[in-house]
Amino acid sequence: MNHKNLDPVKCFVYGKNLRYNVQLKINGVIIGEGYVGDMKIFDTDNPLKAEIEELPSFVQEQMAFILKEGENTIELKFQHDSKYALTNKKFSFALVRAGFDTPLYYFSSEKESGSVTSKFYVGNENQNSENNLVSLGNTDASFIFSQEASFLQVILNKENVMVYGNSVGLTDLNLVEGSNTLEVKYANNKEGEITYYIQTPNFTKKVTKNITKDQLNKDIVDVYTF
Numbered sequence: 001m002n003h004k005n006l007d008p009v010k011c012f013v014y015g016k017n018l019r020y021n022v023q024l025k026i027n028g029v030i031i032g033e034g035y036v037g038d039m040k041i042f043d044t045d046n047p048l049k050a051e052i053e054e055l056p057s058f059v060q061e062q063m064a065f066i067l068k069e070g071e072n073t074i075e076l077k078f079q080h081d082s083k084y085a086l087t088n089k090k091f092s093f094a095l096v097r098a099g100f101d102t103p104l105y106y107f108s109s110e111k112e113s114g115s116v117t118s119k120f121y122v123g124n125e126n127q128n129s130e131n132n133l134v135s136l137g138n139t140d141a142s143f144i145f146s147q148e149a150s151f152l153q154v155i156l157n158k159e160n161v162m163v164y165g166n167s168v169g170l171t172d173l174n175l176v177e178g179s180n181t182l183e184v185k186y187a188n189n190k191e192g193e194i195t196y197y198i199q200t201p202n203f204t205k206k207v208t209k210n211i212t213k214d215q216l217n218k219d220i221v222d223v224y225t226f
Contacts, residue, residue: 010046011067011104013039014170015092019084022093025075031064041095043067043122067122074105074120079113094170095120102197102206108141108172142173144184146196150217155183175200182224189217198224 013024013036024032024039032039042048042065049065078091092108105120144161146152146169154161154171157180162171173182188194188211198205207222 010043010098011041011095012098013037013041014094014096014103014168015106015108016090017078017093019081020078020091021081022079023075023077026064026066027068027072029064029066031066032062038062039064041067043069069122072120072122073117075115075117076107077113077115078109090172092170092172096168096170102145102199103170106141106143106170106199108143140201142175142200143170144173144182144196144198145170146186147194149186149194150189151219152184152186152194152196155185157181173198173200180226182226184222184224185219187217187219188215191216200226202226 013032015037017037018035021034022032022036023030024036026041031041040063042063044065044067046065048063052060052063052065055063074095076093078093080091090108090110091114093106094103095105096103104122105118107116107118109116144154146164148166148168149164150166152164152169154163154169154173156173157176161173162169173180182198184196184207186194186196186209191211191213193208193210195206195208198207203226205224209220209222
């Protein structure tokens with residue numbers, strides 16, 4: 001199987017859903033049940049579809065060729081798995097485009113179970129249009145999403161939210177009424193761009209910073225008040 005020319009609309013399931021039983025339905029078709037964190041979702045015409053029979057059955061079960069250009073519908077049901085202690089009440093789910101662009105779809109909830117039906121859009125990622133903005137299953141969600149960096153720390157209102165190292169990061173921002181202060185501290189061990197996104201009900205912000213040679217492995221801090 002040739003993996004060099006994967007269509008950019010391929011998505012991965014991401015989020016804090018390991019300890020939940022999930023039913024994932026896209027465009028009216030159930031494509032995943034139970035733990036869906038290993039799902040890889042493609043467009044209907046992806047050339048890999050013709051080669052899927054070469055793969056083991058358990059790999060085939062984690063692949064779905066269901067996305068279409070433009071509007072897609074998503075239905076998500078989740079239930080906390082009683083085998084696990086409910087130490088973290090936050091359930092989250094995202095569809096993330098290959099290449100780790102901003103999520104095409106994101107939903108989070110502090111309930112033990114629930115369901116949501118919504119829409120997300122697949123468009124030309126090189127076009128600056130509404131169809132390339134993230135779609136939120138719950139419109140009051142706030143989160144930060146970062147592309148890969150050697151180190152990235154998120155501090156909200158002087159409290160540490162999350163630390164990432166050499167990985168993609170997506171986490172909720174639990175905002176308070178009134179003023180919030182968000183600090184994003186990051187460092188990288190190679191030159192090039194670091195990109196992260198801030199999403200709140202009031203704005204979406206994409207931040208791209210170019211790491212130069214003299215900035216390698218040095219902490220950089222961006223501060224936002226809103």
